[in-house]
Amino acid sequence: MPVVLQALVTVLHPLNLFLISIGVTAGIVVGALPGLTATMAIALLVPFTFGMSVVHALVLLGGIYCGAIYGGSYAAILINTPGTPAAIATTFDGFALARKGHAYRAIVVATIASSVGGLVGVFFLVFLSPPLARASLRFGPPEFFWLTVFGLTIIATISPKSTVKGLIGGAIGLLIGTIGISPIEGTVRYAFRTVALQNGITLIPALIGLFCLPEILDMIGTRYHRETAIPYRSQRHMLRRVWRLMIRKPWLLLRSSLIGTVIGIVPGAGANIAGLVSYNEAVRASRTPEKFGEGSIDGITASEASNNAGVAGSLVPLLTLGIPGAPPAAVLLGALLLKGMRPGAELFSVHAPVTYTFMFSLVIANIVLLPLGIMLGKAASKVVTGLPITLLAPLVFFLSVIGAFSIQNNIADVYVMLALGLVGYVGRRVGFQPGPIVLGLILGMMCEQGLVQSILIGRASGTPLAIFFTRPISIVLIALTLLSAAWPMLARIRQRRLPEAAAAHTHPIVEEKSDA
Amino acid sequence: MRRDRVVALVLAAVGVFAWTEAQRYGALSRLFPQVVALALVVLSLVLLAESFTVRARRAAKAYRSQRADGEKPDVRGVILSLLVIVAWTLLLEPLGFWITSVLAFAVLVFVLRAPDQRAAAVWKTVFAGALLVTAFVLLFRLMLRVPLPQGVLW
Numbered sequence: 001m002p003v004v005l006q007a008l009v010t011v012l013h014p015l016n017l018f019l020i021s022i023g024v025t026a027g028i029v030v031g032a033l034p035g036l037t038a039t040m041a042i043a044l045l046v047p048f049t050f051g052m053s054v055v056h057a058l059v060l061l062g063g064i065y066c067g068a069i070y071g072g073s074y075a076a077i078l079i080n081t082p083g084t085p086a087a088i089a090t091t092f093d094g095f096a097l098a099r100k101g102h103a104y105r106a107i108v109v110a111t112i113a114s115s116v117g118g119l120v121g122v123f124f125l126v127f128l129s130p131p132l133a134r135a136s137l138r139f140g141p142p143e144f145f146w147l148t149v150f151g152l153t154i155i156a157t158i159s160p161k162s163t164v165k166g167l168i169g170g171a172i173g174l175l176i177g178t179i180g181i182s183p184i185e186g187t188v189r190y191a192f193r194t195v196a197l198q199n200g201i202t203l204i205p206a207l208i209g210l211f212c213l214p215e216i217l218d219m220i221g222t223r224y225h226r227e228t229a230i231p232y233r234s235q236r237h238m239l240r241r242v243w244r245l246m247i248r249k250p251w252l253l254l255r256s257s258l259i260g261t262v263i264g265i266v267p268g269a270g271a272n273i274a275g276l277v278s279y280n281e282a283v284r285a286s287r288t289p290e291k292f293g294e295g296s297i298d299g300i301t302a303s304e305a306s307n308n309a310g311v312a313g314s315l316v317p318l319l320t321l322g323i324p325g326a327p328p329a330a331v332l333l334g335a336l337l338l339k340g341m342r343p344g345a346e347l348f349s350v351h352a353p354v355t356y357t358f359m360f361s362l363v364i365a366n367i368v369l370l371p372l373g374i375m376l377g378k379a380a381s382k383v384v385t386g387l388p389i390t391l392l393a394p395l396v397f398f399l400s401v402i403g404a405f406s407i408q409n410n411i412a413d414v415y416v417m418l419a420l421g422l423v424g425y426v427g428r429r430v431g432f433q434p435g436p437i438v439l440g441l442i443l444g445m446m447c448e449q450g451l452v453q454s455i456l457i458g459r460a461s462g463t464p465l466a467i468f469f470t471r472p473i474s475i476v477l478i479a480l481t482l483l484s485a486a487w488p489m490l491a492r493i494r495q496r497r498l499p500e501a502a503a504a505h506t507h508p509i510v511e512e513k514s515d516a
Numbered sequence: 517m518r519r520d521r522v523v524a525l526v527l528a529a530v531g532v533f534a535w536t537e538a539q540r541y542g543a544l545s546r547l548f549p550q551v552v553a554l555a556l557v558v559l560s561l562v563l564l565a566e567s568f569t570v571r572a573r574r575a576a577k578a579y580r581s582q583r584a585d586g587e588k589p590d591v592r593g594v595i596l597s598l599l600v601i602v603a604w605t606l607l608l609e610p611l612g613f614w615i616t617s618v619l620a621f622a623v624l625v626f627v628l629r630a631p632d633q634r635a636a637a638v639w640k641t642v643f644a645g646a647l648l649v650t651a652f653v654l655l656f657r658l659m660l661r662v663p664l665p666q667g668v669l670w
Binding site: 044164165167168171172174175178182184185187189190213216217218220221222388389390391393394395397398399401402405406409411414415418422430431447448451452455456 | 519520523527530531534537538541542544545547548549552553555556559560562563566589590591593594597598601602604605608609613617620621624625628629630633638641644645648649652653656660661662663664665
C-alpha cells in the first residue's frame with residue numbers, strides 16, 4: 001500500500017480520531033484562558049504522551065496546537081483579551097462585534113476562518129514543504145530587520161483615529177522591549193537594579209495587563225449602565241448565515257491563509273505577527289476600511305484564518321530542517337526527538353508513514369475544529385454574556401493573575417502585568433490603544449537583533465549599510481514597507497477620487513433626465 | 517487639547533531620559549534604544565504641535581460635549597477596585613494565592629454591588645466566586661503542576 005494511503009487509513013482509525021478530538025478540545029480550553037499559550041498547552045501535555053505510541057502522541061499534540069491557537073479567539077472576542085498572542089488582531093473587531101450583541105456570530109466567523117486557514121496551511125505543509133523550507137533559510141538578519149519594519153507599518157492601520165498616537169504607542173512598546181539583557185553585548189538595560197527586570201518584560205503578562213486590566217476597569221466604571229459586560233443576541237441558522245457572508249469573499253480567506261502560512265514558515269516570526277500582517281492587508285484591500293475596528297467580520301476572518309494557517313506553516317521548517325517556525329513548534333520538536341524521530345530527510349523516508357499520518361491528523365483537527373469550536377463557542381459566549389459584572393470583573397482579574405503567574409511561575413510577572421495594566425488604562429483614557437504598544441513589544445527584540453547583527457555582518461564585509469539594501473528579499477520587503485507606509489495617504493486620495501468619479505458618471509444621466 | 521499637551525511633554529521627558537540612560541551602555545547596546553528614544557521625542561513634539569491646531573480644538577470641544585451628554589463613569593468604584601486589585605497582587609506571595617484571591621474576590625464583589633442589591637444576592641456571588649477560585653487553584657496546582665505561592669498559612 002502506498003505510504004500516503006497507509007497514513008490516511010491510520011489517521012482515520014477511531015482511536016486516532018478520538019485523540020485528535022480530545023487534543024482540539026483541550027487546546028481550545030487552554031487557549032481560551034488568558035495567559036495559557038499554545039506552547040504551554042503542548043508543554044504541559046507532552047508528559048502524558050510518554051506512554052503512547054509515536055502516532056498517538058503526535059496526533060494528540062497536533063490537535064492541541066490547532067485548538068489552542070483557535071481557542072485564543074474566545075477570550076479576544078468575549079473579554080477583549082487575546083487568549084494567546086496569535087489572537088491580538090482578533091480583539092480589534094471581535095470584541096467590538098461582541099459589544100453589539102453578536103459574540104456568537106464573531107465566534108462562528110473565527111471558527112470558520114480558523115478551519116479554512118488551517119486547511120490551506122496543511123495543504124502547503126503536505127505538498128510544498130521542502131522548497132518552502134529552503135526559501136525560509138534565505139532569511140538572514142537584514143531580512144528579519146525589514147520584516148519587523150514592515151510589521152511596524154501596521155500601526156497606521158490599527159490606530160485610525162490618531163496615527164501619531166499609534167506611532168508613539170509603538171515606540172513605547174519598542175522601548176519596553178529593550179528592558180533587560182541586550183541581545184548582542186549582554187548589557188543589562190533599564191533594569192534600575194531590579195532583579196525582576198533583568199530578564200526583560202515577558203510578552204504574555206504584558207499582553208494580559210495592557211488588554212485585560214483596562215477592560216476590567218472600564219467594565220467597573222460603566223457597570224451601572226449595563227447589566228452584563230456584553231449583551232447576547234441569539235440568531236437561528238448562524239452557521240449558514242455567516243458562511244454565506246464569508247464565501248462571498250473567498251480571496252480574503254485565501255489571502256489571509258497564504259499570509260499566515262508564509263509568515264509561519266519564517267522561523268521566529270510565528271502566528272502572532274501573521275495575524276497582524278494579515279489584518280493590515282485586509283484593511284488595505286477593503287473597499288470599506290472604515291468598518292474595520294467597529295466589528296467587521298472581515299477583520300476577524302483575516303486574523304483567524306492567518307493565525308491558524310501559521311500552525312502548519314511553522315511545521316514546514318520543523319519537519320524538513322529541524323528548525324521550529326514558532327515556540328509551540330519548538331516544543332513539538334522536543335516531543336519528536338523524545339520519540340526518536342530526527343527532523344529532516346529521515347522523516348520523509350524512514351518515518352514517512354508516521355510523518356504523513358501526523359500531517360493528515362492536522363487536516364482532521366481543522367475539520368473537527370468546526371463543530372467542536374461552534375459548540376464550545378456557543379456555550380462560552382452564553383456563559384460570559386450571562387455573567388453579571390460583579391462576578392465577571394473579579395473573575396477575569398483572577399484569571400489574569402493566575403495566567404501571568406504560570407508563564408514562568410514568577411510573581412514578578414504578576415507585578416509586570418499590573419504595572420502595564422495601569423499604563424494601559426491611563427493610556428486608554430488619553431487616547432492610546434494597546435495594539436501598537438504590544439506590536440512594538442513583539443517586534444522590538446527581533447528588530448534590534450536584525451539591525452545590530454546586520455551592521456556587524458556589514459562591518460565585517462566592509463560595507464556596513466549596503467547589506468540592508470542589496471539582498472533580493474530585503475528589496476521586496478522594503479518595497480512592501482514603503483507601500484504599506486504610504487497606503488493611508490494613497491487610500492485618502494482614492495477615496496477623494498471616488499466621489500469625483502461617481503459624480504462624473506452621474507452628470508450625463510442628470511442631464512439626460514433634465515433634457516427629457 | 518490640554519490633555520494631549522501634558523501627555524506629549526511627559527512622553528518627551530521619558531524619551532530624553534531613555535536616551536541619556538542609554539549613554540551608559542556599550543555602542544551596540546545603546547544603538548537601538550537611542551533610535552527609539554529619539555523617535556519617541558520627535559513624535560511627542562509632533563503630538564504637542566498637533567494639539568495647538570484648529571482641528572485639535574474642534575476635537576476637544578466635541579469630546580467635552582460628548583462627555584457631558586454620555587454616561588458618567590463611576591470614578592469612585594474604579595478607584596476602590598484599583599486599590600483592591602493592587603492589594604490583591606501585593607498580598608499574593610506573603611498571604612498565599614488561594615486565601616488572598618478568595619478574600620480579594622469577596623471584597624471586590626462588595627465594592628461592585630449595586631446600592632439596591634439584596635445581601636443574599638451579594639453573598640451568592642461571593643460564594644460562586646470562592647468556588648470558582650478554588651476550582652481554578654486546584655486545577656493549576658494539581659493538574660497543571662503550577663507551584664502557586666502558599667503563603668504563611670501553609
